[in-house]
Amino acid sequence: MDIQNKIALVTGAGRGIGRAIAMALAKEGAKVILTARSRKQLEDVAGEIQAMGGETLIIPADLSDEKQAREMIATAVRQMNGLHILINNAGLGYFRPVADLKIEEWDEMFSVNLRAVFLTTQSALPHLRHAKESFIINIASLAGKNTFVNGAGYTATKWGLRAFSQCLMLEERQYGIRVLTVCPGSVDTSFGGSGSPHSSKKEIIKPEDIADTIVMAIRMPQRTMVSEIDIRPTNP
Numbered sequence: 001m002d003i004q005n006k007i008a009l010v011t012g013a014g015r016g017i018g019r020a021i022a023m024a025l026a027k028e029g030a031k032v033i034l035t036a037r038s039r040k041q042l043e044d045v046a047g048e049i050q051a052m053g054g055e056t057l058i059i060p061a062d063l064s065d066e067k068q069a070r071e072m073i074a075t076a077v078r079q080m081n082g083l084h085i086l087i088n089n090a091g092l093g094y095f096r097p098v099a100d101l102k103i104e105e106w107d108e109m110f111s112v113n114l115r116a117v118f119l120t121t122q123s124a125l126p127h128l129r130h131a132k133e134s135f136i137i138n139i140a141s142l143a144g145k146n147t148f149v150n151g152a153g154y155t156a157t158k159w160g161l162r163a164f165s166q167c168l169m170l171e172e173r174q175y176g177i178r179v180l181t182v183c184p185g186s187v188d189t190s191f192g193g194s195g196s197p198h199s200s201k202k203e204i205i206k207p208e209d210i211a212d213t214i215v216m217a218i219r220m221p222q223r224t225m226v227s228e229i230d231i232r233p234t235n236p
């Protein structure tokens with residue numbers, strides 16, 4: 001896909017991996033819609049995109065709320081007049097043993113990491129089908145392929161997201177929608193706080209590396225779909 005002038009929506013675009021993806025797509029000439037809860041962070045990213053001469057729109061929304069998630073997509077499509085690329089990146093993790101994990105933490109992870117992806121995707125599908133050549137990219141994790149102590153809730157959301165994403169890929173390819181699941185290892189962001197299983201090594205993956213990989217996958221010709229990518233630190 002030629003990214004120039006395509007309309008792309010990135011969830012969790014205010015910081016970390018989502019911010020890097022939004023910036024990379026804007027550099028390639030996409031019109032980028034930014035969403036997350038923190039308006040200030042979205043405004044900062046939008047400012048950076050506008051400073052590069054890019055076109056962007058911010059739509060603050062709490063994606064754990066069905067109405068806000070669906071309205072966010074409707075507003076984006078209405079204001080930008082279409083949608084070609086949906087990046088489901090927003091997510092969070094609480095890392096504790098099952099014995100200590102709070103129900104509110106479990107529910108929030110499932111609500112944002114999995115349920116919100118269903119909501120945004122379902123709301124976007126008619127528009128992505130209409131575009132004929134379009135993309136859905138879901139940011140899962142290597143935690144969606146592995147298990148570890150303190151990761152029961154988070155890994156369950158990401159294993160679930162990979163399953164959702166792969167079923168979606170099989171359903172939507174006939175409409176020209178390519179679905180890519182990205183599974184990064186530990187990335188250098190503020191994600192997860194002190195309990196997360198992050199490497200303390202300097203060689204940790206940077207958010208820009210995830211963004212560059214996604215740009216490469218989108219650029220592949222329409223006949224070819226890269227459907228899942230693992231991204232690992234070379235020397236963890």
Ligand code: NAP
Binds near residue numbers: 013092184
């Ligand atoms: P991050 O820096 O904490 O960013 C998370 C983003 O998600 C923020 O923009 C946040 O914005 C948004 N978000 C959280 N809850 C939300 C809600 N209820 N509604 C709307 N937006 C919400 O984390 P990150 O490291 O960039 O992670 C991005 C994605 O990559 C996540 O899905 C994560 O699971 C995945 N991942 C991360 C790593 C890693 O090591 N960092 C590795 C593998 C996969 P607000 O708080 O303003 O809403």
